[in-house]
Amino acid sequence: MDPSAAIRQCYDRWFEAAVAGNARPFGELLADDFCYVDIFGVVRDGAMYRALVAEVPGGSVVMTLGEVEAASLGPLVRALGDYTVKGHLADGKDISSHTRFTSIWSASAGAWRCHSHHATTIA
Numbered sequence: 001m002d003p004s005a006a007i008r009q010c011y012d013r014w015f016e017a018a019v020a021g022n023a024r025p026f027g028e029l030l031a032d033d034f035c036y037v038d039i040f041g042v043v044r045d046g047a048m049y050r051a052l053v054a055e056v057p058g059g060s061v062v063m064t065l066g067e068v069e070a071a072s073l074g075p076l077v078r079a080l081g082d083y084t085v086k087g088h089l090a091d092g093k094d095i096s097s098h099t100r101f102t103s104i105w106s107a108s109a110g111a112w113r114c115h116s117h118h119a120t121t122i123a
Contacts, residue, residue, distance in 0.1 A: 003070035061087030
């Protein structure tokens with residue numbers, strides 16, 4: 001499978017879980033060394049990211065994936081893309097943005113895992 005299509009499928013699964021406030025799929029999607037830098041500059045590991053997802057009230061957030069371009073870098077894949085988010089966390093924090101992202105993924109035994117995801121708000 002083309003790496004762009006594979007990573008798009010992973011992000012489709014990611015977004016479906018995130019908007020539902022369902023942290024369970026991230027146990028499979030995130031590598032043990034996962035690092036996330038969000039639009040506010042907060043750095044989170046996998047456990048911290050799953051806790052953040054659990055703060056999303058189901059149905060209160062809409063995420064729409066835009067472009068995804070992926071390039072193989074030996075055993076890794078670098079993805080570049082964009083997405084929009086509209087909504088608030090349970091504490092009322094507005095997380096609405098149009099975001100550009102870069103991420104690093106690897107595949108092992110047919111399962112894709114994200115090692116890093118860095119998000120920046122598009123001005």
